[in-house]
Amino acid sequence: MSEESTAVTKLVTPVRVSYTYTPGVATGKFLRGIRRGKIIGQACDSCGRVYVPPRGACPRCASPTSQEVELAHKGTIITFCVVRVPSENIDAELPYCAASILLDGADITLFGLIQECKFDEVRIGMRVEAVWKPESEWEYNLANIVHYRPIEEPDVPYEQIKEYS
Numbered sequence: 767m768s769e770e771s772t773a774v775t776k777l778v779t780p781v782r783v784s785y786t787y788t789p790g791v792a793t794g795k796f797l798r799g800i801r802r803g804k805i806i807g808q809a810c811d812s813c814g815r816v817y818v819p820p821r822g823a824c825p826r827c828a829s830p831t832s833q834e835v836e837l838a839h840k841g842t843i844i845t846f847c848v849v850r851v852p853s854e855n856i857d858a859e860l861p862y863c864a865a866s867i868l869l870d871g872a873d874i875t876l877f878g879l880i881q882e883c884k885f886d887e888v889r890i891g892m893r894v895e896a897v898w899k900p901e902s903e904w905e906y907n908l909a910n911i912v913h914y915r916p917i918e919e920p921d922v923p924y925e926q927i928k929e930y931s
């Protein structure tokens with residue numbers, strides 16, 4: 767082999783980055799709400815769509831989202847999948863069901879885990895509610911909601927939620 771063909775072209779090494787995240791005004795209000803057990807979204811001043819977590823502006827019309835909206839702790843599964851491969855960022859026992867959930871009153875979905883039911887019972891349109899950690903453990907973190915579980919309400923027809931899928 768020539769020296770050129772054995773040249774080092776790649777080096778694998780651990781890297782660690784420590785940083786401080788500043789959430790901004792809108793997301794800060796959301797995180798303070800989560801710390802108190804409330805889910806706070808914001809409505810667009812122009813089109814009225816409700817975003818959670820809010821970012822301070824509507825991505826559709828670029829208007830401010832200055833009106834706070836307290837959202838329900840229940841919603842509808844828009845889509846889901848059963849995960850059977852590990853992820854460094856999700857501390858859940860495999861397999862688990864990850865879902866996109868539209869909280870009542872919101873116009874954007876949140877990610878959540880579906881538990882307390884069999885995976886083959888999970889379906890689009892299924893009604894679920896948030897299950898929170900004990901209040902003494904609440905932090906400024908959406909992980910205060912540990913998962914969502916089914917509730918005894920009729921499924922939402924696909925026609926009513928298809929714009930969110």
Ligand SMILES: [Zn+2]
Pocket residue numbers: 810811812813814815824825826827828829
């Ligand atoms: Zn808007």
